Amino acid sequence: QKMSRPSARLRVIINHLDRHSAGIVSFLNRKASFFIFIFQFGRYTLDNDLLTPEQRLFYEENGFLLIRNLVSTQDIDRFRKEFERICRQQIKVPGLVVMRDVAIAKSEFVPDQRAVSKVQDFQEDPELFRYCSLPKILKYVECFIGPNIMAMHTMLINKPPDAGKKTSRHPMHQDLHYFPFRPVDRIVCAWTAMETVNRQNGCLVVLPGSHKGTLQEHDYPEWEGGVNKMYHGVRDYDPEHPRVHLEMEKGDTVFFHPLLIHGSGMNQTPGFRKAISCHYASGDCYYIDVKGTTQENIEKEVKEIVARRHGVGDEVTFKDTWEIRGRLVQGERISM
Ligand SMILES: CC(C)CC(=O)SCCNC(=O)CCNC(=O)[C@H](O)C(C)(C)COP(=O)(O)OP(=O)(O)OC[C@H]1O[C@@H](n2cnc3c(N)ncnc32)[C@H](O)[C@@H]1OP(=O)(O)O
Ligand SMILES: Nc1ncnc2c1ncn2[C@@H]1O[C@H](COP(=O)(O)OP(=O)(O)OP(=O)(O)O)[C@@H](O)[C@H]1O
Numbered sequence: 001q002k003m004s005r006p007s008a009r010l011r012v013i014i015n016h017l018d019r020h021s022a023g024i025v026s027f028l029n030r031k032a033s034f035f036i037f038i039f040q041f042g043r044y045t046l047d048n049d050l051l052t053p054e055q056r057l058f059y060e061e062n063g064f065l066l067i068r069n070l071v072s073t074q075d076i077d078r079f080r081k082e083f084e085r086i087c088r089q090q091i092k093v094p095g096l097v098v099m100r101d102v103a104i105a106k107s108e109f110v111p112d113q114r115a116v117s118k119v120q121d122f123q124e125d126p127e128l129f130r131y132c133s134l135p136k137i138l139k140y141v142e143c144f145i146g147p148n149i150m151a152m153h154t155m156l157i158n159k160p161p162d163a164g165k166k167t168s169r170h171p172m173h174q175d176l177h178y179f180p181f182r183p184v185d186r187i188v189c190a191w192t193a194m195e196t197v198n199r200q201n202g203c204l205v206v207l208p209g210s211h212k213g214t215l216q217e218h219d220y221p222e223w224e225g226g227v228n229k230m231y232h233g234v235r236d237y238d239p240e241h242p243r244v245h246l247e248m249e250k251g252d253t254v255f256f257h258p259l260l261i262h263g264s265g266m267n268q269t270p271g272f273r274k275a276i277s278c279h280y281a282s283g284d285c286y287y288i289d290v291k292g293t294t295q296e297n298i299e300k301e302v303k304e305i306v307a308r309r310h311g312v313g314d315e316v317t318f319k320d321t322w323e324i325r326g327r328l329v330q331g332e333r334i335s336m
């Protein structure tokens, strides 16, 4: 009885499909969309007027969605300029973490020749943080996590030319490993290519559908040439698993789920491959205690780094490190 009354959102989907089909095709689509609605919709995406049913279904099934040409060249050029100012130490940003590739950090190079491989936590840099508040990005983010939006983690990744030890690779991982907040489906990452990103310079590599699994155990991979600090990878990673290389052009943006297994290959070009990203969580997410879970190892490492850098002890918790960084960009900060 109930089943014969399609909900409003199902009707929207059916109407959309109707516009693109006719006759028998339309009839089949009605049936198909009904089952899609029953089994898929609503878990990983929310009702919205932006995503087409095809895009919604794609994210539900694959755990990522690539939107071409989303961020303007002008904006990206401004982010690049600001990053260069940071590298030249012309400005100092409170809280910013500057990371160098391990192959360079552990070599004899003098400090100012060391390449910056990543800056993290630029929430206090208004120019870079503009990325996290771009209306174009937030419109998509809202489709995944709803109208209350916190920017939790910010990065500008400047993947260096590989120094010959394959340390420019990022092992396959799930970002949730780093996050002591939930629910998992109300977290999403936006990652924007700042230039052409391809297999040669180390594009993102994803395992489609892996977001439907659970959080895996993460550890440092056993790589001969070394691995960057905190670059944990899924333990027992199977390199034979089918994967997709996300080749992108400047401004293209991929949104992905925090359980999606992803990494990036080595940069075999002489240029620094740049991307900017932000992890968002709903303002009504909540913190969890990771004690006794697979995330205990990352909690321990983060606390060690905070202790060394700020000379504090156990009084700063893993949760605190996230609560301090989080910034509201839309709606209400409810429990984060
Ligand atoms: C979803 C998302 C969260 C996923 C991710 O972001 S995964 C990657 C997470 N990465 C991070 O959070 C960045 C962690 N990195 C950092 O906090 C810093 O770059 C540090 C590794 C602590 C180094 O910072 P800092 O102490 O300012 O640098 P120093 O030049 O004084 O070096 C101190 C000791 O650390 C070493 N080091 C520096 N950079 C790296 C590196 N990339 N990998 C491994 N070891 C490194 C450096 O050689 C030095 O070691 P010792 O000489 O003391 O033995
Ligand atoms: N043992 C491992 N554990 C975790 N991640 C790994 C492991 N081996 C490779 N990876 C990851 O798999 C992804 C692909 O790496 P790889 O260097 O093969 O790049 P690629 O894009 O496949 O390049 P190519 O075009 O040469 O095949 C990267 O994220 C890499 O870090």
Ligand SMILES: O=C(O)CCC(=O)C(=O)O
Pocket: 155, 157, 159, 170, 175, 204, 262, 263, 264, 275
């Ligand atoms: O830009 C990349 O290489 C991927 C970075 C990444 O996945 C991360 O830092 O979590």
Ligand SMILES: [Fe+2]
Pocket: 173, 174, 175, 262
């Ligand atoms: Fe990641």
Ligand SMILES: [Mg+2]
Pocket: 265
């Ligand atoms: Mg390969």
